[in-house]
Amino acid sequence: MNKILLLILLLLMLYIDKKRGFKLFLSLILNFGILVTIFYLIALGANPIIVSLLGCFIISYVILYLVNGKNIKTKSAFISVVIVLIITLALIFVVTKVSRIAGFGYESYEEINMYSYDIGLDYTNISISLILISLIGAMVDSSIAISSALYEVYDNNKKLGVKELYKSGINIGKDILCTTTNTLYFAFLGDFMTLIFWFYGTHTSFLEIINAKTFVAEVIKILFSASGCLLVIPVSAYITAHLVKNKHKSID
Amino acid sequence: MKINYKHFIFILLSIISLFFVYNDDFIYKEEIIKITDIEIVNTDEQKNFKGFKETHYYNEITGIITNGKNKGEKRVIKYENTESSIDTDKLRVNDKVFIKLGVIDGIKRDFYMWSLILLFIWLIYLVGKKRGLLSVLSLSINILLFYIGMVLYFKGINLLFLCVILSIIFSSVSLIIAGGKNEKTKSAIISSIISIITLLILTLIVVYFTKYKGININELKFLTVPAEDVIIPELIMGSLGAIMDVAITICSAISELIEKDKKISNENLIKSSKEIGKDIMSTMSGVLFFTYIAAGLPIFVLAARNGYNIFNFINANFSLELTRFLVGSIGLIMTIPISTRVAIKMFRGDNHE
Numbered sequence: 001m002n003k004i005l006l007l008i009l010l011l012l013m014l015y016i017d018k019k020r021g022f023k024l025f026l027s028l029i030l031n032f033g034i035l036v037t038i039f040y041l042i043a044l045g046a047n048p049i050i051v052s053l054l055g056c057f058i059i060s061y062v063i064l065y066l067v068n069g070k071n072i073k074t075k076s077a078f079i080s081v082v083i084v085l086i087i088t089l090a091l092i093f094v095v096t097k098v099s100r101i102a103g104f105g106y107e108s109y110e111e112i113n114m115y116s117y118d119i120g121l122d123y124t125n126i127s128i129s130l131i132l133i134s135l136i137g138a139m140v141d142s143s144i145a146i147s148s149a150l151y152e153v154y155d156n157n158k159k160l161g162v163k164e165l166y167k168s169g170i171n172i173g174k175d176i177l178c179t180t181t182n183t184l185y186f187a188f189l190g191d192f193m194t195l196i197f198w199f200y201g202t203h204t205s206f207l208e209i210i211n212a213k214t215f216v217a218e219v220i221k222i223l224f225s226a227s228g229c230l231l232v233i234p235v236s237a238y239i240t241a242h243l244v245k246n247k248h249k250s251i252d
Numbered sequence: 253m254k255i256n257y258k259h260f261i262f263i264l265l266s267i268i269s270l271f272f273v274y275n276d277d278f279i280y281k282e283e284i285i286k287i288t289d290i291e292i293v294n295t296d297e298q299k300n301f302k303g304f305k306e307t308h309y310y311n312e313i314t315g316i317i318t319n320g321k322n323k324g325e326k327r328v329i330k331y332e333n334t335e336s337s338i339d340t341d342k343l344r345v346n347d348k349v350f351i352k353l354g355v356i357d358g359i360k361r362d363f364y365m366w367s368l369i370l371l372f373i374w375l376i377y378l379v380g381k382k383r384g385l386l387s388v389l390s391l392s393i394n395i396l397l398f399y400i401g402m403v404l405y406f407k408g409i410n411l412l413f414l415c416v417i418l419s420i421i422f423s424s425v426s427l428i429i430a431g432g433k434n435e436k437t438k439s440a441i442i443s444s445i446i447s448i449i450t451l452l453i454l455t456l457i458v459v460y461f462t463k464y465k466g467i468n469i470n471e472l473k474f475l476t477v478p479a480e481d482v483i484i485p486e487l488i489m490g491s492l493g494a495i496m497d498v499a500i501t502i503c504s505a506i507s508e509l510i511e512k513d514k515k516i517s518n519e520n521l522i523k524s525s526k527e528i529g530k531d532i533m534s535t536m537s538g539v540l541f542f543t544y545i546a547a548g549l550p551i552f553v554l555a556a557r558n559g560y561n562i563f564n565f566i567n568a569n570f571s572l573e574l575t576r577f578l579v580g581s582i583g584l585i586m587t588i589p590i591s592t593r594v595a596i597k598m599f600r601g602d603n604h605e
Binding site (some may be wrong): 001002003004005006008009012013015016017020021024027028031032035036039040042043044059063067068095098099100101102103104108109111112115116117118119120121122123124126127129130133134135136137138140141144145148170173174175177178179180181182183184185186187188189190191193194196197200201207210211212213216219220223225226227230231233234 | 279280281298299300301304305306334335336337338339340341342350358359360361362364365368369371372375376379380381383384386387390391394398402406422426429430454458459461462463464465466467477482485486487489490491492493494496497500501526529530531533534535536537538539540541542543544545546547548549550551552553554555556557558562566571574575576578579580581582585586588589
């Protein structure tokens with residue numbers, strides 16, 4: 001079934017734009033390869049946090065430079081993503097350690113009880129890298145949305161100063177806030193429904209749910225995805241404003 | 253930022269609610285203890301058949317009961333945990349934990365979750381001001397609607413039917429809150445609804461012909477409801493956000509283009525929308541891709557550490573995550589031409605030659 005869906009997806013991508021669609025399709029395959037490599041390295045015992053952070057840098061490089069092309073917009077988006085990723089990682093680290101959402105919840109026990117749990121890998125770090133990887137796509141999306149829209153603003157009115165550009169970057173950010181949080185909410189909801197059905201089937205009460213490991217882990221995951229997008233807005237606005245202005249000066 | 257009385261009230265409310273959630277032990281029926289001492293009685297090392305070493309800690313947890321009729325009493329409980337924390341937690345002094353049938357059942361996590369939710373609301377407010385709070389409102393309404401939908405489902409209403417109705421309400425509410433009541437929003441709502449229904453029909457056709465071949469539904473077998481019932485609604489719901497996002501972007505762009513140049517031809521409009529669509533589809537598909545595929549990491553590591561062949565494993569266990577991504581991406585790309593045509597029809601009307 002996935003093969004047919006994959007074919008439909010490829011055709012649709014090509015319909016929108018032949019060259020870009022093909023590139024995008026290749027980049028998805030490449031990203032899948034990168035992800036599996038990250039997963040595999042973690043399973044081999046490499047430090048999950050370092051591997052996934054480096055992996056996220058490579059992934060954003062692939063999405064931004066290989067698919068969208070090398071230009072001032074993607075450059076500022078890339079720099080913003082790198083900065084915000086590091087800030088967010090620090091936050092994720094603290095929250096995951098404190099709230100102890102590592103490991104599996106009761107609903108997965110049936111699925112995992114065929115394995116031995118004595119694997120000698122701390123799942124706290126694996127939870128941290130899970131959150132980090134799941135937010136990278138959304139962060140890149142917000143970042144490039146801000147930098148390209150801001151570049152467009154600058155292109156139409158070259159007299160704008162850095163401060164004005166930054167301000168209009170924030171305004172653009174406000175426009176995408178609602179839709180981005182919605183995209184994430186519904187994407188997580190798709191996964192979430194399974195969990196809700198399980199809770200219902202096992203007669204778990206509301207109070208038990210809000211303390212359950214998996215539920216809290218899912219909520220923290222979506223909150224971090226959304227917060228990553230939020231944090232990238234001012235950073236991307238600031239960096240893009242400076243980059244386009246500096247480039248302008250060097251041309252003069 | 254100037255601090256006015258509204259901020260003051262917000263800050264006060266945040267602090268009060270945090271204080272309440274931290275001390276809300278009395279609303280729980282289960283016994284809660286606050287850990288005062290953890291003593292590691294014994295540790296040993298166990299190996300799995302692949303030779304990975306795992307440290308097991310055998311603890312004696314001392315704590316004081318904080319709720320119920322035994323409040324204030326001291327309890328001593330044995331607790332075993334591992335370095336990996338796959339099915340255990342690393343407890344610390346001052347943690348509050350639930351006690352069920354004399355054993356530790358889990359950490360009280362509501363305070364952590366609520367702190368992070370508050371932090372997020374503050375962050376979205378600082379970046380987006382009023383618009384930020386509106387998105388929080390929209391999210392809250394959506395969560396409430398979802399809850400109502402679930403209640404109705406458990407009362408026996410068909411989930412797929414419910415899903416279509418909910419999608420229509422979801423997209424209307426979210427788009428009106430995001431963009432206000434106007435022509436753009438209206439066209440975006442109509443485009444989302446058409447796209448959702450088209451996507452649903454397409455998914456049903458593919459499922460009809462392939463009968464879920466190659467997808468490991470076993471992942472959902474633990475459910476008490478039939479997996480086949482749940483899968484398609486889940487796929488559709490997961491795509492809804494992305495579809496709305498694309499619909500509003502395309503509709504705003506088309507309206508902008510028509511406003512700037514009333515004589516612009518429909519062919520040119522379609523061309524421009526493809527130009528915009530080109531940029532959206534590459535980043536939006538990335539959002540769905542990483543959101544879904546990352547979820548497979550924990551089980552992948554567990555299986556790989558147990559000596560499973562990772563290629564077989566990917567085939568068997570990543571199929572559902574991949575399906576979620578594929579359906580979502582198909583949905584969002586499909587929305588590009590659909591909303592272009594809806595927007596052209598709406599903004600042009602019939603009077604255009």
